[in-house]
Amino acid sequence: MKKRVLKYLGVGLVLLSFAAAFILVRNQTDTQTVSSHIKAELPTIKPEWKGNAVDQKGRFINDEFPFLPKTIQLIQWQVGTNPFEQEKLNDPYKIGVRDPRPFLESDKDGILWLGHASFYIRLNGVGILTDPVFDTPSFFSRFVPVPSPLPLLSDVQFVLLSHDHRDHMDEATLRQIAEKFPNAAFLAGLRSEDVLAEWNPKNPVLTAGWFQEFETSKGLPGRNIKFYFHPVRHWSQRFLLDTNHRLWGGFVVETDKATIYFGGDSGYGRHYRELAELHPKIDYFLLGIGSYEPRWFMEPNHNNPSDALKAFQDSKATTLIPMHYGTFDLSDEPPGAPLRDLLQSAGSSGLRERIRPLEINESLIIK
Secondary structure, eight states: OHHHHHHHHHHHHHHHHHHHHHHHHHHOOOOEEEEEEEOSSOOSSSSSSSOOOTTTTTBBOOOSSSOOOOHHHHHHHHSSEEEEEEEEHHHOOOOBBBBOOOHHOOOOEEEEEEETTTTEEETTTTTESSSOOSOOOTTOOOOSSSOOOOOOOOOOOOOEEOOOTTSSSOOOHHHHHHOOTTOOOEEEEEEHHHHHHHHHTSSSSEEOTTTTEOOSSSSSSOOOOOEEOOOOBOOSSTTTTOOSSSSSEEEEESSSOOEEEEESBBBTTHHHHHHHHHHHHOOOOEOOOOOOSSSHHHTTOOOOHHHHHHHHHHHSEEEEEEEEESOOOOEEEEEHHHHHHHHHHHHTTTTGBBBBOOOBBEEEEEO
């Protein structure tokens, strides 16, 4: 009996090894060529925009820098040495965590950072969440523990989801939000409805392509708020075989009181200049500054602090609120390096007064 079990285990391991080798080889030789363009039947604000390019396998393609993740590069990073390892271990930086109740219990408009890429935004009295992650997703670790704000939230009408990576689109959190706020609308990139409708079958799910305006005016309490989806330099994947199936992007939230850009995840590119052309008055620029080392691996997907500052200048926005640092341990750089380097570069460029870092659960009031 034991020999038979060992035999089956041996055969299983051999088959698993062959399958892994096949997937690895296919991944390494995979390429993208533009096959067609698709877009939703929504208002498109970029003249003559054909829609999002998709390849021969129906996968979305980055507009300026086509990118497919390579498994071998991930393995090389994970098994390689980290030149910042000792500096990371010795870095005393730990981001502060405040009490969010003074803002949440008020009726003031403002921006509350919940850590990583999660914000609670109140505009014209409407509650908006971005990339909410109130749990610790599997295979992730936090630099600092943060209690879930969900019990304190009394009003969520829109949930903006930049892409499907698990530190931005967290199933457990979204199910909890849907249970508490069954009328909240979930806004995301094209094809995201496959998972969102499964997790939140009662909530409205709206999807859009790049340079398109979400149709939030029909039966939703938008109160003169417009939501636009814009390109960023990134990719998507939740499962083994769905790479670039769902569209990634950033959001512009526009009202007569303020215009906010939420950048999700992105490497640097011309999309920030295009953003300024289409939205010439952005008040608050919410942008990631962390998870950028090693640069050879992270550059296509995450801005480093100097890239973030350059993106901010390209956008012609008024105030930069940095995010995507100090919360989850996702990369090689020390936890305090993103903010230190950003502030140093901003000081050298004469932009320090336009950078507004927040501690977790700290708010900025929009007057």
